[in-house]
Amino acid sequence: MNDTTNNVNQIEFLEQTKELIQACIDGDRYSQSRLYEKYAPKMFAVCMRYSKNREEAEDILQDGFVQVFKSLHHFKFAGSFEGWIRKIMVYTAVANYRAKLKMHVVMNMEEVENIAMVNNEDIIAQLGKKELLNIVQSLPPMYRMVFNLYVFEGLKHREIAKELGIAEGTSKSNLFDAKMILQRAVVNSMKIAKQNASNG
Amino acid sequence: MDKNLHNIEDLFRKELEDNEEIPPENTWGRIDKILDKDKIVSIYKKYARLKWVAFLLLFFLAGMSMYVWNYRKNNSPEKKEIGILKKEIKSKNKNADLLNGGNQIDVKGPVDSIKASVDNVLKKEVKSNNNAAPSYEDNKTDLKKHVDSTNTIVVGNNQKPVKEIGPTKIDKNIAKKQPEEKQPKLSTTKGISNLLVSKEERESEKNTKPGITKNLSNSSISKREKEKENKPNNEFNINKPVHHEDELDVAAKPVDIDSNKALLPLIQLNSLPVTEVKGITTDLIETKRILKATSIAEVKAPVNKSKNISKNKFLKLKTLSPFSITGFYSPDISFFHLQDDPSGNPNTNGVADENNENKTSAFTGGALIDFKNGPHWSLQSGLTLSTTRIDIEFEDEPLFAKADNSGNVKYQVKTVLGYGYILPSFSNNPNVGDSISSLSTKSTLQYLGIPLAVKYSWDKGKFSINAKAGLSGNFLTRGKIETEVEQGNDNETETVDKIYGLKKFYLSGLAGVGLDYNFYKNFSVSFSPTLRFALNPINKNVSVISYPNSLGFSLGLKMKL
Numbered sequence: 001m002n003d004t005t006n007n008v009n010q011i012e013f014l015e016q017t018k019e020l021i022q023a024c025i026d027g028d029r030y031s032q033s034r035l036y037e038k039y040a041p042k043m044f045a046v047c048m049r050y051s052k053n054r055e056e057a058e059d060i061l062q063d064g065f066v067q068v069f070k071s072l073h074h075f076k077f078a079g080s081f082e083g084w085i086r087k088i089m090v091y092t093a094v095a096n097y098r099a100k101l102k103m104h105v106v107m108n109m110e111e112v113e114n115i116a117m118v119n120n121e122d123i124i125a126q127l128g129k130k131e132l133l134n135i136v137q138s139l140p141p142m143y144r145m146v147f148n149l150y151v152f153e154g155l156k157h158r159e160i161a162k163e164l165g166i167a168e169g170t171s172k173s174n175l176f177d178a179k180m181i182l183q184r185a186v187v188n189s190m191k192i193a194k195q196n197a198s199n200g
Numbered sequence: 201m202d203k204n205l206h207n208i209e210d211l212f213r214k215e216l217e218d219n220e221e222i223p224p225e226n227t228w229g230r231i232d233k234i235l236d237k238d239k240i241v242s243i244y245k246k247y248a249r250l251k252w253v254a255f256l257l258l259f260f261l262a263g264m265s266m267y268v269w270n271y272r273k274n275n276s277p278e279k280k281e282i283g284i285l286k287k288e289i290k291s292k293n294k295n296a297d298l299l300n301g302g303n304q305i306d307v308k309g310p311v312d313s314i315k316a317s318v319d320n321v322l323k324k325e326v327k328s329n330n331n332a333a334p335s336y337e338d339n340k341t342d343l344k345k346h347v348d349s350t351n352t353i354v355v356g357n358n359q360k361p362v363k364e365i366g367p368t369k370i371d372k373n374i375a376k377k378q379p380e381e382k383q384p385k386l387s388t389t390k391g392i393s394n395l396l397v398s399k400e401e402r403e404s405e406k407n408t409k410p411g412i413t414k415n416l417s418n419s420s421i422s423k424r425e426k427e428k429e430n431k432p433n434n435e436f437n438i439n440k441p442v443h444h445e446d447e448l449d450v451a452a453k454p455v456d457i458d459s460n461k462a463l464l465p466l467i468q469l470n471s472l473p474v475t476e477v478k479g480i481t482t483d484l485i486e487t488k489r490i491l492k493a494t495s496i497a498e499v500k501a502p503v504n505k506s507k508n509i510s511k512n513k514f515l516k517l518k519t520l521s522p523f524s525i526t527g528f529y530s531p532d533i534s535f536f537h538l539q540d541d542p543s544g545n546p547n548t549n550g551v552a553d554e555n556n557e558n559k560t561s562a563f564t565g566g567a568l569i570d571f572k573n574g575p576h577w578s579l580q581s582g583l584t585l586s587t588t589r590i591d592i593e594f595e596d597e598p599l600f601a602k603a604d605n606s607g608n609v610k611y612q613v614k615t616v617l618g619y620g621y622i623l624p625s626f627s628n629n630p631n632v633g634d635s636i637s638s639l640s641t642k643s644t645l646q647y648l649g650i651p652l653a654v655k656y657s658w659d660k661g662k663f664s665i666n667a668k669a670g671l672s673g674n675f676l677t678r679g680k681i682e683t684e685v686e687q688g689n690d691n692e693t694e695t696v697d698k699i700y701g702l703k704k705f706y707l708s709g710l711a712g713v714g715l716d717y718n719f720y721k722n723f724s725v726s727f728s729p730t731l732r733f734a735l736n737p738i739n740k741n742v743s744v745i746s747y748p749n750s751l752g753f754s755l756g757l758k759m760k761l
Contacts, residue, residue, distance in 0.1 A: 029605045041220040132215045179208050
């Protein structure tokens with residue numbers, strides 16, 4: 001009984017989404033705003049992971065949604081629409097990274113460790129999503145990109161290398177370094193959190 | 201954990217995979233602006249493309265119509281007949297010319313003998329053609345007398361100096377001698393007047409040394425040709441297209457080569473390349489001109505008689521292009537079919553209350569091109585511009601403030617067409633839920649239509665009755681809402697240029713009957729009541745969708761191309 005109800009609800013949801021998408025393709029601004037409201041929170045979280053701060057994430061989100069509305073007519077209504085939007089957001093983030101590639105500073109591991117330690121001083125006692133997100137954002141851009149593409153998008157090193165225009169070996173080493181940084185940052189954060197808890 | 205990096209991946213994936221973050225409120229506003237900008241660019245590009253398509257279509261249609269028109273004109277039966285007759289005339293002239301020694305005139309020997317032979321030919325010709333008419337001798341004598349008295353023109357051996365005389369003078373003198381009866385062969389008053397050449401020309405001819413080769417240059421020939429063209433006489437020009445049936449009769453008349461063998465080449469004297477004329481004098485040239493004028497008069501005289509008849513016949517025979525263009529204006533009775541749309545955005549537009557005074561006015565104008573594809577059937581297309589205005593007066597209609605699509609709080613105006621937002625100067629910073637009173641709204645819609653219809657017509661004398669049916673694509677060119685809002689004792693009129701929910705395009709069907717009256721040549725007036733009905737709504741994503749329909753009474757002027 002519950003399964004049937006769920007299926008009916010799912011079909012209704014899909015139909016509504018389809019109508020909404022069709023209206024957006026027709027250029028109806030109200031429908032576009034509804035679509036934005038529906039998917040913006042999830043997509044903003046994705047953008048936050050790929051950016052170093054909130055402002056950069058906003059830019060990625062804005063460019064990504066403009067691209068979504070421009071490319072909506074390419075959507076075949078096969079597969080997850082959310083997944084399709086997410087892919088556009090990720091590629092927008094990658095394009096943003098590549099556009100700013102020359103501005104990125106190469107760091108060595110010692111500096112990274114220090115930065116991670118410094119940033120972790122602000123982390124609250126209990127590690128939550130926000131803290132973990134901050135740790136990811138604190139990663140150097142290249143590491144952040146590789147880590148996100150590998151862990152969250154499930155891309156292989158060959159694909160990551162192709163996307164970012166780097167060697168496959170570089171992708172692997174960057175992922176390793178990123179994880180090392182994150183590990184140290186998390187440990188550090190846990191220590192600080194425990195200390196805060198014992199003091200409090 | 202330190203040594204297990206996979207745990208790090210899992211930890212972050214688990215915690216951040218389905219994370220949600222609320223983006224700042226102004227992000228949508230920024231996206232909205234970018235989309236607006238892109239839309240303007242895309243509309244500009246779209247219309248630029250449409251302009252090119254319209255231009256190419258117009259060019260193609262113009263080319264097609266010209267081709268069809270020319271094809272029909274050139275392949276009309278009378279045109280073919282004229283061509284055949286022209287060929288016949290040419291061949292006959294050629295034969296006669298050959299009998300007379302070819303195109304080159306090589307005058308040798310004594311001038312007097314040539315003059316005598318020319319006189320003989322003239323005598324023979326005039327006698328054979330018209331017994332009732334005064335003889336050439338009479339005319340020649342008259343002319344001689346006149347010329348002698350005025351000392352102007354020399355015929356024959358008279359070598360007196362030449363003096364220019366106005367054509368009217370000669371005409372009058374000669375006309376006195378012309379009998380009142382019909383003189384088709386030698387009514388040469390105008391023709392003889394052609395003989396009068398300017399003093400300069402004659403003098404230049406005189407200046408040529410006698411007895412040596414004289415080249416009549418093409419320039420002097422063309423000069424005379426020009427003079428002939430300027431004169432409103434009835435000269436027969438073999439190169440001119442012949443339109444008159446009587447001319448054709450004359451031209452088609454079998455030419456008696458024996459009687460004209462010396463005459464016909466002289467007719468063509470001016471048009472033939474005279475390269476070498478030895479021993480020719482001014483007198484001889486004048487004589488030739490007289491001969492020419494005589495022969496012209498002979499050919500031309502019947503044309504004058506039946507000029508009007510042949511003209512009418514020619515008009516009747518003239519073929520027309522299959523295209524015709526109609527400019528029209530149509531006052532329309534407009535009415536909307538309204539339908540609830542549960543899937544639409546609720547409370548975005550609304551139907552006017554029955555108690556409110558509701559006025560609708562509409563009109564359509566444009567140009568339609570008909571392509572006749574048979575005796576009865578034709579295709580019709582063109583461009584129309586229709587304007588519809590809906591005026592609604594309220595007693596006191598509240599307009600509530602709410603966030604628009606950009607997130608700015610404004611007062612929402614709702615109509616049956618769609619909705620828009622206003623921000624009056626007296627309340628330019630409202631909070632959501634605030635309200636003001638509206639007294640009236642005036643909604644204006646303008647559409648550019650491209651109709652395509654099939655038309656069936658019956659011709660009854662000058663009247664033509666027709667029935668048509670087809671489709672029309674309508675592009676929104678303007679959508680505007682004007683609303684009068686109450687502010688104490690003073691009212692303020694606010695304009696909304698952007699109506700949300702209004703579609704850029706809708707399709708309508710059309711059906712109608714018409715009556716045309718052909719009042720002058722290719723021009724007709726037409727009256728055509730036409731029903732236009734929307735096949736799809738003009739708005740979407742609103743709570744009430746509208747189908748505009750109208751009954752128009754178009755009055756137009758039609759011109760067959």
